Amino acid sequence: MSAALRLMTVAMLATGGLFTGGVVWYAWERIWIWRRLELSAYAVDFRRSLRKADPALPILLVICATATAGFAWQTSGAARTLAATGIGVLAVILVSSIVLAEPINNEFRRRPEGVVPPDAERLRRIWRRFHLVRTALALAAFALLITAVSYA
Amino acid sequence: MIWAISMLIAGGLFAGGAVSIALERIPAWRGADLEGFKIAFAHTLRRVDPLQPALVVVSLISTIGFALSEEDAARVVAALSAAGFLIVLVGSGALLVPIQRRLVAAEPDAGSPELESLRARWLRGHVIRTVVGLAAFVLAVVAAVM
Numbered sequence: 001m002s003a004a005l006r007l008m009t010v011a012m013l014a015t016g017g018l019f020t021g022g023v024v025w026y027a028w029e030r031i032w033i034w035r036r037l038e039l040s041a042y043a044v045d046f047r048r049s050l051r052k053a054d055p056a057l058p059i060l061l062v063i064c065a066t067a068t069a070g071f072a073w074q075t076s077g078a079a080r081t082l083a084a085t086g087i088g089v090l091a092v093i094l095v096s097s098i099v100l101a102e103p104i105n106n107e108f109r110r111r112p113e114g115v116v117p118p119d120a121e122r123l124r125r126i127w128r129r130f131h132l133v134r135t136a137l138a139l140a141a142f143a144l145l146i147t148a149v150s151y152a
Numbered sequence: 153m154i155w156a157i158s159m160l161i162a163g164g165l166f167a168g169g170a171v172s173i174a175l176e177r178i179p180a181w182r183g184a185d186l187e188g189f190k191i192a193f194a195h196t197l198r199r200v201d202p203l204q205p206a207l208v209v210v211s212l213i214s215t216i217g218f219a220l221s222e223e224d225a226a227r228v229v230a231a232l233s234a235a236g237f238l239i240v241l242v243g244s245g246a247l248l249v250p251i252q253r254r255l256v257a258a259e260p261d262a263g264s265p266e267l268e269s270l271r272a273r274w275l276r277g278h279v280i281r282t283v284v285g286l287a288a289f290v291l292a293v294v295a296a297v298m
Contacts, residue, residue, distance in 0.1 A: 006297050013160060013293045018286075021168010028169075029199045030176075033192075045180075052176045146160050149296070150153060 001152060005074045009149055011067035012083075019060040020142040022053070027135040031128050042124060043116045047108045054105070058094070065090045068145060075152050082148035089141035093134055100130050155221055156296045159214035159230075163237070166207035167289035169200070170282040178275050186267050194256050201252075205244065208285075212237040215292055222295070230295035236288025240281050248277045 001009070030049065034042050065087055072083035104127045107117040117123060177196060181189050212234055219230035251274045258267055 001297070009297045010290075010293050013164075013296070014290050017160060017164020017289060017293070018168045018171060021165040021170075022172045023168075024165055025169040025172040025200075028203060029196060032199055033195050048180055049176055052179060053172070056171075056175055142161070142164065146157055150156075 002074065005071065005152070008067050008070035008074065009152070012064055012071050012145055013149065015060045015064040015067065016142045016145050019057060019064055020138045022057050022060070023131075023135050023138045026053070027132055031131060034124065035128065039116050039120050039124070040114065043108055043111075043120060044114055046124075047111075047113060050105050050109055058097070061090060061094055064145075065094070071148070071152070075148070077151065079148045079151035082144050082151065086141045086144035086148060089137050089144065093137050093141070096130070097134065101127060101134075155214050155218035158210060159218050159233075159292050160296060162207045162210035162214060163233075163289040163292045166204060166211055167282075167286050169204055169207070170278070170285045173200070174279055174282040178278065181271070182275060186264060186271070189271060190255060190258065190267075193252075197252060197256065205241070208237055208241045208244070211288070211292070212241060215288075215295075218292075218295065222298075226295050226298035229291050229298065233288045233291035233295055236284050236291060240285045240288065243277070243284075244281060248274060248281065251277070 034046060037045065068083050068087050068090070072080045072087065075083065104123045107120075107123055111117060173196075181193060184192065215230050215234035215237060219227045219234060222230060251270050255267065255270050255274065258270075
């Protein structure tokens, strides 16, 4: 393995692991708690949470996908195929987050703290289901990246 | 191979979870009033307490297994990673868990200065645990790539 490939692999696995761990943490901890909160408390907590996690997780995802592209570029055969599939899954997560989750996030973000958007219960349910699907995809992508490295 | 896979998955999930708590929960808890903090903290502990220690233990066992199955630099780096996970495990059990128990068990009329001090110590301890856990995970990744 060349030094450049090694660097790409470390960046891909480190950011991939942190991204997946962060997404799993939301699914395991926040979603469970948010489900039990009253809507007014949920609106406050969800909005505050967005402020912190919103920049961090997409940045990790983009770095991971970029490093995976570099990894795929420098490998061949099964390693390249698995890495390319991993990029595809990461792209699905990114695009679906922008298309499905962002409009919901904005409903809470653009209102003053404590103001509950209309239809908030439905928004909470859709966001929760979407995040659980996104978590399963993130786990699958990380497993693909690890498997790709084993073929490199 | 199996050691590398479990080391990377468990290490990544642990480090990602610890970083998320440090980035997302700590600012919220730091700004909350003590009663609100106690309730939110107890809820989080109830969810996170079984999972995070289990992930650290799996990470530790996997990095040790990986170190024993490798040679030269990969073994040394994996051993350093295992040492990091061991520090996280022992430090959490010896320092943070007793603070957690005191915080959750504290009576509502317990002295605020004492609770404030416990909260500050736990938050500081978690940041240190996150840095060490993150370093241990990155070392595990480097070892796997060597």
